[in-house]
Amino acid sequence: MPAPATHALPRVSHWPAMLDLAQSLSGLLLALFMWFHMCFVSAILLSEDAAWIVARFFEGYFVFGRALPWLVSVFVALISSLLAVHALLALRKFPADWAQYRAIAAHSDRTRHGDTLLWLVQVATGFAMFFLAPVHLYTMMTRPELIGPFESADRVWSGFYWPLYLILLFMVEIHGGVGLYRLALKWGWLPARNTRDGRRRLALAKWALTAFFLILGLASLGAYMKLGHSHAPLAGEPYVPSWLRAEPAR
Ligand code: HEM
Structure with missing residues (x-):
């Protein structure tokens, strides 16, 4: 008698879980980077010299005794x-065609669920960043020596980068805030034993962080615009820190 056919279960692939983990990890690293980035950019609120020190620090000036802008490019x-x-990993989650967009819109309309709406916000802000972030990153990578109080201010004002930065700032802060909130929910990092309290506290932390970095970013951008406006007649002139300026001849 032939042996009964065994119904082999399909092999379980670990790839979807691995890709999800990679997406969470890369998002977390980028969010942490953005917090540091906004703090470093805000050095202009302290003084022009402080912004110069931060810029040269990343070029290894205080370690090697001279600026190596290619370090920033790397x-x-x-x-x-x-x-x-x-x-690329996020693209897997984007609705792929008109039918999928209609399905998610109808679902969100029917459920009126706040976190589903946040997912849509995440998709929209992420999509905007596909176009906005590369402009900034390309400039930073190819002209790292043009980072400094006057150099950045001239780019922001005379180079007309401020509209790009203004939109990018809102996109990145909203995207990052919502992303971290969804990450904490997904992996169960709730700041309370009770789920309802945990979600409420997480949502509060999300808005507080987004508001803080938006205000810091707007203040820094405002400072660069003001400096760029007053420096416009001399746009292109590099900044020299106060302690290296030559004494005026008597
Ligand atoms: C290592 C990579 C990066 C470097 C070295 C860098 C550097 C800078 C610098 C020096 C400024 C001041 C303005 C200027 O000089 O043009 C600035 C502003 C800004 N950057 Fe970046 N950046 C980097 C990555 C990013 C990324 C990945 C994003 C978001 C996707 C971003 C978003 C912004 C925004 C929104 C501003 C305006 C700041 C404000 O409103 O206060 N940057 N960045």
């Missing part, structure tokens, strides 16, 4: 690659 290339990986 770092920007790494961040750009991380962003590209994150975006």
Whole structure:
């Protein structure tokens, strides 16, 4: 008698879970990078010299005794690659055709569920960043020596980068805030034993962080615009820190 046919179960693939983990990790790293980035950019709120010190620090000036702008280019290339990986992984989740867009819109309309709406916000802000972030990253990578108080201010004002930065700032802060909130929910990092309290506290932390970095970003951008406006007649002149300026001849 022939042996009964065994119904082999389909092999379970670990790939979807691995890709999800990679998406979470790359998102977390980018969000942490953005917090540091906004703090470093805000050095202009302290003084022009402080912004100069931060810019030269990343060029290794205080370690090697001279500025090596290519160090910044290498770092920007790494961040750009991380962003590209994150975006590629996120593309898997985007609705692919008109029918899928209609389905998600109808679902969101029917359920009126806040977190589903946040997912749509995440898709929209992520999509906007596909176009906005590369402009900034390309400039930072190819002209790293043009980062400094006057140099950045001239780019922001005379180079007319401020509209790009204004939109990018809102996109990145909303995307990052919502992303971290969804990450914490997904992996169960709730700041309370009770799920309802945990979600409420997480949502509060999300809005607080987004508001803080938006205000810091707007203040820094405002400072660069003001400096760029007053420096416009001399646009292109590099900044020299106060302690290296030549004494005026008597
Ligand atoms: C290693 C990579 C990066 C470097 C070295 C860098 C550097 C800078 C610098 C020096 C500024 C001041 C303005 C200027 O000089 O043009 C700036 C502003 C800004 N950057 Fe980046 N950046 C990097 C990555 C990113 C990424 C990945 C994003 C978002 C996707 C981003 C978003 C912004 C925004 C929104 C502003 C305006 C800041 C404000 O409103 O205060 N940057 N960045």
